[in-house]
Amino acid sequence: MFLLKFLTSRKMRLITMGIMIMVLFMTRSVNSFVGITWGRQQSQQLVPSMVVDLLLQNKIPALRLMTSASDIVQIFSATNISIVITLTNRNVNLINRKDLAYAWINDKVKLPINKGVNIVLFVQVFKGSTTLNIVVEVEKNNFSQKAFLEQRPNTTCCSHVDKELCIGAEPFSNTFLKDATNYQVVNVISIVREALDEMNLGYVSTTTAHGMDVITIAKVPSKSDFRDDIKGLMLESLKFFNRTGTPFLLNMFPIQMVRDVLNYPIEFTFFDNMSNFKIQDGNVTHYTNAVELMIDSIVWAIRKAGYPDMKIMIGQIGWPTDGYPYANLKNAERFHKGLLKFIASNKGTPLRPGPIDTYLHSLSDETEFRTKFGAFQRHWGIYEADGNPKYKIDFSLQDRDEYPTQAKGIVTMPKRWCMFDGDKSNMDLAKKNYNIACEEADCTKLEQGASCGELSDESKISYAFNAYFQKNKQSEEYCNFNGLGKITTINPSVEKCVFPIEILSFQDQVAGNAMISLKI
Template sequence: MARGFRLIFATSLLLMLLGICNGSTIGICYGRNADDLPTPEKAVELIKNLNINSVRIYDSNIQVLKAFANTGIELMIGIPNSDLLPFSQFQTNADTWLKNNILPYYPATKITYITVGAEVTEAPTNVSAMVVPAMTNVYTALRKAGLHRKIKVSTTHSLGVLSRSYPPSAGAFNSRHAGFLKPLLEFLAEKQSPFLVNTYPYYAYRDSSSNVSLDYALFESSSEVIDPNTGLLYTNMLDAQIDSIYFALMGLNFKTIKIMVTETGWPSKGSPKETAATPENAQTYNTNLIRHVINNTGTPAKPGEELDVYIFSLFNENRKPGLDSERNWGLYYPDQTSVYNIDFSGKGTVDVNTGGNLTTVNGTSWCIASPTASEKDLRNGLDWACGSGNVDCSPIQPSQPCFQPDSLVSHASYAFNSYYQQNGATDIACSFGGTGVNERFQPQVLIVYS
């Protein structure tokens, strides 16, 4: 029994250090702005065959909710901008919507997020003032139903919510949106909900190809872009865009809010001037994106940080207005044949066999807390890492993904390793007054005996 416990603890600690306790995931956006799509049931079967476990839809269509029942797929559902007014005005409207549109299908349909409004700062009519009141009413309705800890409430943004995004460390929110953003960010921080952003390196390249190289946008760059303020090195546009959001949040002292990418992708076809919209580029972008996310790479400013990303989109949608590219973001044609080949498995440095009890780990170095250190010294090191060391320690708080195992050694190891990885993985970055220990995990198999 003691041997089994040690192995279980070692596995839990290792998975914590590798970020698997809050590992990144790839999802898919299931848009339905088309008149030739397969039934929701057929779409769900396609999604299941792809082994995708997270899906975003843009409304609360009853047929779609029913189709996802008993699949185990986590669903992000949306409340459109057109419904913000009634949701913001009266609590009873949110209560009735939850009673009629969500509760009959939950938990068979695994709803985990509700997005209230979408890219409201880009909307032709100013509806941003309605967002937080509507979110508050939806949250209150969930709390009445006892679901406020199981279903997170947020809203999505375009990158246009920023006034500056380059270099990433200069990221700042547009002051025109201050009246909307301050209460929104306070809501997200208090409710531990993520900041949802739609980021498209395709548009950055298309609209500024003289400043952005195609390889940089496609994760194919052989050179690095240096942030002159931080010295951080960027090899792709998506990381730079995400970090600009992180720095904008930190600039307003919202350091604990997580970021989730609710849309990104690359079109396979475009209008004559959209020469980069090709199946080859779309395949390259999405393949590299999946690998980047599944490897738990994080971003230069947040190495190893959880980053959930939704690819836009499952199908081409023929009713979307605008340039030809708008109707050609899909991985699949409406007849369910693929636009190009895509592998959702990725090729990570960590392979977890979810069907058994084996975990294989490639060799690399980590910083963990010494099991022989005193409780006082460990506590001092942990407090410093989470304070002056600027480590985001929210994942090791109660009810959060890395809280277990609930021990001082485990929590200190998480914080020590986060600081170590963020600061060049040098010996001095693993000191912590002598309580940090460098470890090198060689390729091995840890077996947990039941």
């Protein structure tokens, strides 16, 4: 995972899934900050300028953006939003020659620097089923990050990061990357290193983010340690993190850990745990919630590796609202309320007291995110794909009981839906068309236990037809389904199951007599 860090007076940040360029802004603030991730795997994407406004209105100071697209990155150049950007794993080989590396670095790194952004690059790429970290000292104008931090103990590294380039997500994961590709690690990093040096970008460094599966999960934190198969690589990583003052970036999802791994009561995921369940670790330390237990499990592994004071930073944490047991709006609101109160308190965990910088996952649902690991992967959003907030959450850390600001300027498609016409004479044909629709459109809300999972078979067919129709911009030809589809202006939504209407992209066109809705 390549991670570039840009240092700037503007506190901006960017991210993605494969390569991550990360810009560090050194600050004396000792308070935690809360940022948010934004993935763009949607059939109709929120316009970047609207996202900027959404973040500013909600006073969200930092964004982890899952892309390195220049046109999107540049939208944030006039803001005080910290940005993290990413180059996906599959695109790493785009820079496997010096000329390609020069072109990419010039576009993604040099140009932002010319606008006053200083960049630090964190590089990690895959080798077989594991990865190799290249450790590079971060130094510019005889300035050392480590020395800076030692001289200023109240300085928080990575707080209010300006920009960040990440190459590779959770590269040591044995869950998500069992078939990781060999990206000619040494060759690529050598080329990038040489290109950066020759372009006067010699202060570039490397890091990565990790999931909980880098450790052997134990019932109590003190028994946790890094997996044997990657322990050598983790020691290399930690050595680098320590040298450069880089925090350990942790992606964590308590609902999965508690339910699928630890098999603890679901109440343990919440900070206001209403059960009597707690975990005692030794004679003194006890845990009443999963977040503190998970963080301290990582802390114990890092301690055992010889780095007891390494900073922990949460790169992703959230709660899905659909497609998984206990994934609903009520629980998502409850979880985030407790989490944000915990972050605002700056109390930290039993083993790691003090502020913990955090990125919430994520800004909006991603209707085209792969569902290999579950339907819930498309439903992490605090906002619906159309920019409407799902539940109450206070990004300002003041614990206010209110909904966040809606996305402004969103234009929705006309209020019309595609439905199954109810002809049951050939249900085999209807089910065939249902499958065709769901192969392309998002039908994850129809799964058992999901918000639309209790619909009748006929209504499920209608939902699938409509999802396909909306994804294809309401073109009438996409509501045919061998004559089984019909267009209606009567909203078929029922109870908690909403039949969505797509948002309108700038390039979309609608019929001249159609009515569209604009949120201002």
